[in-house]
Amino acid sequence: YAAKRSGGATYCFYDNRIDGARRRLTMITRLRRAVADEALYPVFQPVRDLNDNRITGFEALARWHDPELGQVPPTDFIAIAERSPLIDDLFDSILRQSLEAAVTWYVERDGPGRQLAVNIAARQLRDPQLTDRIVTAADRIGHPIGLICAELTETAMMDDEETAHQTLAAMSEAGIGVYIDDFGVGYSNVARLTDLASAGILAGIKVDRRFIADPAEPRTTALLQLFRHMSETFGAEIVIEGIETDEHLEVARRMGYRLGQGWHLGRPVAADLARASIET
Numbered sequence: 253y254a255a256k257r258s259g260g261a262t263y264c265f266y267d268n269r270i271d272g273a274r275r276r277l278t279m280i281t282r283l284r285r286a287v288a289d290e291a292l293y294p295v296f297q298p299v300r301d302l303n304d305n306r307i308t309g310f311e312a313l314a315r316w317h318d319p320e321l322g323q324v325p326p327t328d329f330i331a332i333a334e335r336s337p338l339i340d341d342l343f344d345s346i347l348r349q350s351l352e353a354a355v356t357w358y359v360e361r362d363g364p365g366r367q368l369a370v371n372i373a374a375r376q377l378r379d380p381q382l383t384d385r386i387v388t389a390a391d392r393i394g395h396p397i398g399l400i401c402a403e404l405t406e407t408a409m410m411d412d413e414e415t416a417h418q419t420l421a422a423m424s425e426a427g428i429g430v431y432i433d434d435f436g437v438g439y440s441n442v443a444r445l446t447d448l449a450s451a452g453i454l455a456g457i458k459v460d461r462r463f464i465a466d467p468a469e470p471r472t473t474a475l476l477q478l479f480r481h482m483s484e485t486f487g488a489e490i491v492i493e494g495i496e497t498d499e500h501l502e503v504a505r506r507m508g509y510r511l512g513q514g515w516h517l518g519r520p521v522a523a524d525l526a527r528a529s530i531e532t
């Protein structure tokens with residue numbers, strides 16, 4: 253009542269909040285159904301060798317198009333799915349579809365193995381079955397487990413560090429490559445990374461795209477070198493994200509980066525296009 257009486261602007265605000273709450277509820281219901289119906293699907297973005305431009309692997313990124321809500325960004329629906337065990341079903345669905353696509357590329361092309369990276373949500377680090385889920389799916393589909401990488405953000409590892417460490421150790425033990433995603437923009441805890449590296453768990457680091465966004469800035473080159481030296485100290489692979497221009501590519505190469513990802517190197521695309529982009 254108060255909102256309505258006090259005028260147009262306030263009324264609008266009140267109305268927006270109702271819409272926001274309703275949209276969120278609608279989203280939860282529809283996401284649950286979409287996951288059950290396997291309506292979510294992966295797209296694949298290449299990771300390339302910056303020196304010879306060859307594709308060394310793909311990152312699977314989840315997509316959801318809802319007839320009513322339209323294209324919902326993954327950050328939105330992952331945040332919702334992660335509040336409940338729905339994230340496990342979502343992950344299983346995306347993982348299965350990604351492995352099924354990737355295994356045909358390798359078998360039919362008979363080329364060198366390429367990595368398949370999947371993203372792991374924070375909540376999943378508390379799932380004692382996580383490694384089993386991945387290993388079982390890979391075995392059933394016939395995808396080499398050693399070519400699978402799991403990407404986790406620094407922030408995901410923050411809550412319940414001990415459980416997170418155990419989960420990562422189990423994945424690594426099974427042959428899955430453990431990568432830190434969006435490095436440098438979360439709670440960068442170098443001591444934690446050191447622990448993971450000492451335990452032989454850390455396979456690689458993906459540097460957040462913010463660090464290459466301003467290539468002319470002297471700090472950019474200094475930080476990129478610092479991160480690369482750090483990864484060498486850890487014996488870990490390093491990937492630079494967000495290569496959007498020739499200039500980005502040039503700077504990344506000059507700073508000694510071997511691997512990169514970004515729009516300039518290839519957008520995320522559907523499975524058939526990803527497959528067609530692999531060099532014979």
Ligand code: C2E
Nearest residue numbers: 313314326327330346371372373494495496513514515520
């Ligand atoms: P991410 O794992 O760091 O993935 C990289 C994001 O950057 C993707 O956004 C990708 O499309 C985008 N990107 C790639 N190259 C460029 C570039 O050159 N410039 C810019 N500006 N962006 C670029 P997307 O697909 O919207 O995914 C956003 C985030 O959602 C992902 O970040 C990841 O954290 C999460 N996500 C996506 N799929 C899944 C999933 O299946 N499971 C989980 N748990 N999270 C997922």
Ligand code: MG
Nearest residue numbers: 311371403433
């Ligand atoms: Mg990722």
Ligand code: MG
Nearest residue numbers: 433434458493
């Ligand atoms: Mg990332």
Ligand code: MG
Nearest residue numbers: 433434460461
């Ligand atoms: Mg990101």
